[in-house]
Amino acid sequence: MALMNTLEVRDLSYSYPDGKPALRGVSMHAAGGECVGIVGPNGAGKSTLLLHLNGILPEDDSRQGEVVICGERITNSNLHEVHRMVGLLFQDPDDQLFCPTVSEDVAFGPAQFGFPAAEIDRIVRESLRQVGLEGFERRSPHHLSGGEKQRVCLAGILACNPSILVLDEPTSDLDPRGRRELARLIRGLPATRVIASHDLELVLDLCSRVYLLDGGEVVASGAAAEILSDEELMVAHGLEKPHSLQHRHPHT
Amino acid sequence: MHIPDGFLDLKTAVATGVLSAAAVGISLRRLNGSLPRKKVPLMGLAGAFVFAAQMVNFPVAGGTSGHLMGGVLVAVLLGPAAGVVVITSVLIVQCLLFADGGIVALGANVFNMGVIGSAGGYAIYRGVRLVFRNERGRYLAVVLAAWGSTVLAAVCCAGELAWSGTVPWTSAFPAMTNVHMLIAIGEAVISSLAYSAIAAARPDLVAENPRSAPVHEGRDLLLYGALITAGVVLFISPFASRWPDGLEAVAAKLGFESTAIARPLVTSPLDGYTIPGLGSPVAATVIAGLAGTCIVFAGGFLLARLLAGRSRHEA
Amino acid sequence: MRHEYIDRYARLDSPVHRLPPGLKLAIALALVISTVMVPISAIPYFAACALLLLIVIFLAHLPFRFVALRLLTLEPLAGGVGILALMQHDGLLMLIRILVKSNLCLLTMIVLSNTTPFDGILGVLRSLRVPQLLVTVLALMYRYVFLLIDQSERMTRARKSRTFAPRRGGRWKTAAGIVGQLFIRSTERAERIYAAMSARGWR
Numbered sequence A: 001m002a003l004m005n006t007l008e009v010r011d012l013s014y015s016y017p018d019g020k021p022a023l024r025g026v027s028m029h030a031a032g033g034e035c036v037g038i039v040g041p042n043g044a045g046k047s048t049l050l051l052h053l054n055g056i057l058p059e060d061d062s063r064q065g066e067v068v069i070c071g072e073r074i075t076n077s078n079l080h081e082v083h084r085m086v087g088l089l090f091q092d093p094d095d096q097l098f099c100p101t102v103s104e105d106v107a108f109g110p111a112q113f114g115f116p117a118a119e120i121d122r123i124v125r126e127s128l129r130q131v132g133l134e135g136f137e138r139r140s141p142h143h144l145s146g147g148e149k150q151r152v153c154l155a156g157i158l159a160c161n162p163s164i165l166v167l168d169e170p171t172s173d174l175d176p177r178g179r180r181e182l183a184r185l186i187r188g189l190p191a192t193r194v195i196a197s198h199d200l201e202l203v204l205d206l207c208s209r210v211y212l213l214d215g216g217e218v219v220a221s222g223a224a225a226e227i228l229s230d231e232e233l234m235v236a237h238g239l240e241k242p243h244s245l246q247h248r249h250p251h252t
Numbered sequence B: 001m002h003i004p005d006g007f008l009d010l011k012t013a014v015a016t017g018v019l020s021a022a023a024v025g026i027s028l029r030r031l032n033g034s035l036p037r038k039k040v041p042l043m044g045l046a047g048a049f050v051f052a053a054q055m056v057n058f059p060v061a062g063g064t065s066g067h068l069m070g071g072v073l074v075a076v077l078l079g080p081a082a083g084v085v086v087i088t089s090v091l092i093v094q095c096l097l098f099a100d101g102g103i104v105a106l107g108a109n110v111f112n113m114g115v116i117g118s119a120g121g122y123a124i125y126r127g128v129r130l131v132f133r134n135e136r137g138r139y140l141a142v143v144l145a146a147w148g149s150t151v152l153a154a155v156c157c158a159g160e161l162a163w164s165g166t167v168p169w170t171s172a173f174p175a176m177t178n179v180h181m182l183i184a185i186g187e188a189v190i191s192s193l194a195y196s197a198i199a200a201a202r203p204d205l206v207a208e209n210p211r212s213a214p215v216h217e218g219r220d221l222l223l224y225g226a227l228i229t230a231g232v233v234l235f236i237s238p239f240a241s242r243w244p245d246g247l248e249a250v251a252a253k254l255g256f257e258s259t260a261i262a263r264p265l266v267t268s269p270l271d272g273y274t275i276p277g278l279g280s281p282v283a284a285t286v287i288a289g290l291a292g293t294c295i296v297f298a299g300g301f302l303l304a305r306l307l308a309g310r311s312r313h314e315a
Numbered sequence C: 001m002r003h004e005y006i007d008r009y010a011r012l013d014s015p016v017h018r019l020p021p022g023l024k025l026a027i028a029l030a031l032v033i034s035t036v037m038v039p040i041s042a043i044p045y046f047a048a049c050a051l052l053l054l055i056v057i058f059l060a061h062l063p064f065r066f067v068a069l070r071l072l073t074l075e076p077l078a079g080g081v082g083i084l085a086l087m088q089h090d091g092l093l094m095l096i097r098i099l100v101k102s103n104l105c106l107l108t109m110i111v112l113s114n115t116t117p118f119d120g121i122l123g124v125l126r127s128l129r130v131p132q133l134l135v136t137v138l139a140l141m142y143r144y145v146f147l148l149i150d151q152s153e154r155m156t157r158a159r160k161s162r163t164f165a166p167r168r169g170g171r172w173k174t175a176a177g178i179v180g181q182l183f184i185r186s187t188e189r190a191e192r193i194y195a196a197m198s199a200r201g202w203r
Helices: A046-053 A079-085 A102-112 A117-130 A146-158 A176-187 A200-206 A224-228 A231-236 B010-034 B037-053 B071-078 B080-098 B106-131 B135-163 B169-201 B216-235 B244-254 B256-261 B269-273 B279-314 C002-007 C021-037 C043-059 C064-072 C075-086 C091-113 C118-127 C132-160 C168-199
Strands: A007-015 A021-030 A035-039 A063-069 A086-089 A164-168 A192-196 A209-214 A217-223 B057-059 B065-067
Touching: A007 A046, A021 A035, A021 A046, A021 A192, A021 A217, A035 A046, A035 A200, A035 A224, A046 A063, A046 A086, A046 A164, A046 A192, A079 A086, A079 C168, A086 A146, A086 C168, A102 A117, A102 A146, A117 A146, A146 A176, A176 A200, A192 A200, A200 A224, A209 A224, A217 A224, B010 B080, B010 B106, B010 B135, B010 B216, B010 C021, B010 C132, B037 B071, B037 B080, B037 C132, B037 C168, B057 C168, B071 B080, B071 B106, B071 B135, B071 B169, B071 C168, B080 B106, B080 B216, B080 C091, B080 C118, B080 C132, B106 B135, B106 B216, B135 B169, B135 B216, B135 B279, B169 B279, B169 C075, B169 C168, C021 C043, C021 C091, C021 C118, C043 C091, C064 C091, C075 C091, C118 C132, C132 C168
Parallel strands: A035 A192, A035 A209, A086 A164, A164 A192
Antiparallel strands: A007 A021, A007 A063, A209 A217, B057 B065
16 A cells, blocks of 8 residues: 555644744655655754654644654544554663663563563564574663663564654664664664664665754755755755765766 | 661561551552653652762761752652652662662661651641741741651651660660751751752742642641651650650660669750659750751751742742 | 672572572561571571571672672661660670671672562562552662662762862752752653653553
């Protein structure tokens, strides 16, 4: 079906509880299986937008516009289904890893979504294998490195088998090797992916299209290589052209 | 004030355990009915907060340092039922993860620091607020609640040790109470300063809207009050009893006679209430306690004026 | 991270560590209760108890030095109460009683907490039908206590590096400032954790 795994945001506006506008008329979409990037300076509204994609921020007066997941508009009554379909990776892994052990944490989502108990054990093992952390089941989060925490968080989301994956700064805590491995992992996933990041090399590497957000508005959108190589545009919005696009050898 | 195992006998451990279990049960029931789901993670984080806050040291007299206990601060910020559950969780984790504070003594520790130190402190806070309703009254209430509940918890702790037959009341009561009257000043000052820092940075976290004090709060405070009274009757009154027969029996049992070496420090009109000669340190402590309360009240008033003025400027 | 020593040994692998947590908790509780109850004249009991605990420490590969250091933290308190206890008939006997009993009980709890991960104990509490809210609070607390201790140590260091020869009043204010800041950060983190829990279907 054409609507499977698709995500669409239509004219979304949102203000913080103190009345400050955070998003102004944002529209974006991601087709089934596509990987879309969201870039922009700090405070542009990236994280706020991502929270809306999962229905975390409530539907009330402070929010106008709509978010449509797999053809279904997010309302306050279908949140549980939305949480099931959209996996959200938060910026700080410590916020997301709230259980005393790794296995309990990975099992949390499947248990909440009512997966059968016998199935959950298998899912936990399989998800940890997917992120390269076999045998970490009994470890406690406070004994893990930043990169390991980030990967456990991802395992916890993969365990719910979401059709759309939303990632907020997935590489912020990783060393170069961890980053490379995570990029490979994300590239191999069949789900529709939305990635917000300052790591423009990662965005360039993984995403076909990007949206440039500033001041709560989409200021530009288009093919990743095109937007990110527009030096003037990047600098005007507090970013910079990725290195890999900077040094073009004239003879090649 | 964490009592380790081996200091209390089984009778005291069971009695404090029953009182504490009742208080924790009441608190959990209240929270199950009224705590919004959104606030559940905050309860766990508040426990971790108290734990970490207890590791922040500040200097006290003579090169020693003290730390916050935090029961009043948590109860004033999150309510008495949350205060009891949070402090109980802190004590359980300290006992089972760090072997700090005994497991048989857990009931006594929960009673002293959770029930008295948090819910009891909150009752004092509410009482003071009824009289002093302005901004200054808040800080004065925090100061008096922190001081009063810490001293009462120490008195109860002394009573539990004496009831267990570990330490004679005539030495436990003055020692525990006098030391904790000083420690409680730290608790009162740090609690009110921290409260004012929170109020300045995040006024929404300390907002006292009329709906935040629900109708059932009065009933809860009566229940906590009844449990604390039961504890005081059990652990303290046998020693403070004015009936000579009862006292003599207790004195004989605990071997008070041998402490006659302790010479009276002051003679006071209160002597008549206790065994002559032996009662003096006790009476002196009671007088010191009354004087201390007056001094803390005056000091708290000045501090409250200062803090209320400051938060108005910063807000 | 200084606090890491706290449960560093709880996840070792040894015959003692592999025992079910419920069994260990029950044995420890029984040992502590009997140590509290048995009269001090029963010297063979206390000797047997101490020997048993030493054997367990050996089997569990716990470093004796570490255990001894943890045990020493009790002594100032036991000593203080001991001095008060001396002021009575048979005071010396009472002092010995306090020292023997409290050290044995503390040793038992040190062995328990360093051979049993806290999540195992949480499992036992859950199966004993301890109210769900209390278990959840304990689980979250165990998860985040290390993080908050770290945070408070970083704040303390940062403040120290900016103050010179502080007066006592100033240091009280600093301590209170750190406590206030810690509380604010805890509430903010609690909000983010709630969002993360909801995102994975918590209801």
